[in-house]
Amino acid sequence: MRPTLPTLLATLLLLATLPVLAAPDAPADLIYRNGRVYTANARDEVAESIAIRAGRIVYVGGDAGAAAYAGAATRSVDLGGRSVMPGLIDGHMHPLEGGTSLLKCNLNYEAMTVPQFQARIQACLDATRPQEPDGWLEVVFWFQQSMLPSGVSTSSATLDALRTTRPVIVRSSFGHTVLANTKALALAKITRATPDPLGGHIAHDSAGELSGILEDAAFEVFDKLVPKPTPEQDIAAARAALAAIAKQGVTSFLDADAPAESMAAFSAVEKSGHLTARAHFAPPIAPTEAEHLKAAVTRVVAFRGRYDQGPIVATPRLTVRNAKLFLDGVIAGPSFTGAMLEPYHVNAGTEAAPNWQPGTSRGPDVYFPAAPLKEALIGLGRAGIDPHMHVDGDGAVRAALDAIESMRKALPGKDIRPGLAHCEIVAPSDYGRFAALKVFPVLSLQWGKPATDTVDGLRDPMGPERAGILEPSGLLAAKGATIAFGSDWPVDALDEWFALKVGVTRSNAPDAGPKYAGRLGADPGLTRLQALRAATIVAARELHEDDVTGSLESGKLADLIVLDHDPLKIPAEDIAAIKVLETVVGGRVVYDAPGFGK
Secondary structure, rough: OOOOOOOOHHHHHHHHOOOOOOOOOOOOOOEEOOOOEEEOOOOOOOOEEEEOOOOOOEEEEEEHHOOOOOOOOOOOOOOOOOOEEEEEEEEOOOOOHHHHHOEEEOOOOOEHHHHHHHHHHHHHHHHHHHHHHHOOEEEEEEOHHHHHOOOOOOHHHHHOOOOOOOOOEEOOOEEEEEEEEOHHHOOOOOOOOOOOOOOOOEOOOOOEEEEEEEEEEHHHHHHHOOOOHHHHHHHHHHHHHHHHHHHHHHEEEEOEEEEEHHHHHHHHHHHHOOOOEEEEOOOOOOOOHHHHHHHHHHHHHHHHHOOOOOOOOOOEEEEEEEEEEEOOOOOOOOOOOOOOOOOOOEEOOOOOOOOOEEEEOOOOOOOOHHHHHHHHHHHHHHOOEEEEEEEEOOHHHHHHHHHHHHHHHOEEEEEEEOOEEEEEOOOOHOOHHHHOOOEEEEOHHHOOOHHHHHHHHHHHHHHHHHHOOOOOHHHHHHOOOEEEEOOOOOOOOOOHHHHHHHHHHHEEOOOOOOOHOOOOOOOOOOOOOHHHOOHHHHHHHHHOOOOOOOOOOOOOOEEEEEEOOOHHHHHHHHHHHEEEEEEOOOOOOEEEEEOOOO
């Protein structure tokens, strides 16, 4: 079909707004042409071609202009109308844990009954029978909120029924709950009289006996008991993670709770020349360090001195310019460890005739008291370290914003870019504070849909008013907040395009069933451009790399992806099905889909 005159005029006008460069002094290494190049620049322009030389973009514009950059050795890719955009920047994930978990007993986030749950773990035990009688079994990717039927409970007895004498722990995919069998509890010396640790909870049944459920800091004791991976295994996990994220189109990431082992593993991969994404790390500062914050900040700065490789260049390297602080747990049931401003609701009726009313629990206290949290943020800011805080409940969000406000007053004019991860429930009176305080809400957009955790686990305990504003990405954006994206992998499966789809539609996958059909709550969701910018230029800004990545502009580093469909043009529901055909970091191809680019 021949283009219409209005279409031609619109295209010519768009291309006229792009930079006009002088004739190149050297050919490009790589040219993509005949496509739709979404730039994510300040005007969200779309071009036809992009040329790359020595790891940087040297031209963005029309096909005719790109031809001048072609030389005998230039690789020229005819996109055939396909889409190119900046590489995805994941502002909150746990890559070493994700890579390691791919190799463990894996429940794969699936909904299952208690017998199915037991059968899957028994199969792992049977497959590793030589480790009887005392070898630890660590099970991962348990979607606790999706156990069937809804509301069914599990306990140490669930695991004690398995045919084994081994200690077994099962880690919830949310990362805040562990289920342990009786042997594991005994080895950890946890009894019914063991007090809750700071920032954690040991659950008991109605008779006061241990239930086997441990929350947050309560299961840290297993870190000393379960054999740690060797450095060689960590390196293998880092490489597995890099391969997985390259396939998703991720070109930069923040390890949002980076242990020393993660920094060491990715550093080793970088030294071997196999680092395929820009790797940022946020070492944790634990609530137990509240009385020794100067030492904690000094420790983070020492990690920076050891692993940070300086300015961002074409070849991907490591940076350590963030610190992670947990302010609460998760708002979802059955944990309810998110710190809330108002109490969770409880069922004052019966299961057959429920009567949900405000209870007495607001969840735990914010893990860091106000004064130490303020001290921590000011100390980090002075050291040039950005705070990255886990905040799930609206009480934790407010505590974080209050501390950031104090930090801004103490350090006026300093370029500190705080990130508040998750923000699953935010008091409406706090929406505008994100923009006013220049705070990035770093949101796992895939959570903003009807699902077991948001419908079954939260609707009644939150009450109708709060349930209507869960996962407030669009509501925050409407008040001027600049939303950044973070997948939180492996808390969820690594599926960036499903997350971006949910960010726009607020809907689950069609096969989720009628119970989870429709949109979640009153939040309008993000526009397509807001969602794409959240995972590109805004996340780049969060990580202090927006001057060199996050958009496709002349002079910036060539971090880009080729897609099989245009996320700006296809039906919004189809964004979840987008496939990455090629991932390029600093001008180097780090992933090719089978059959593409050959």
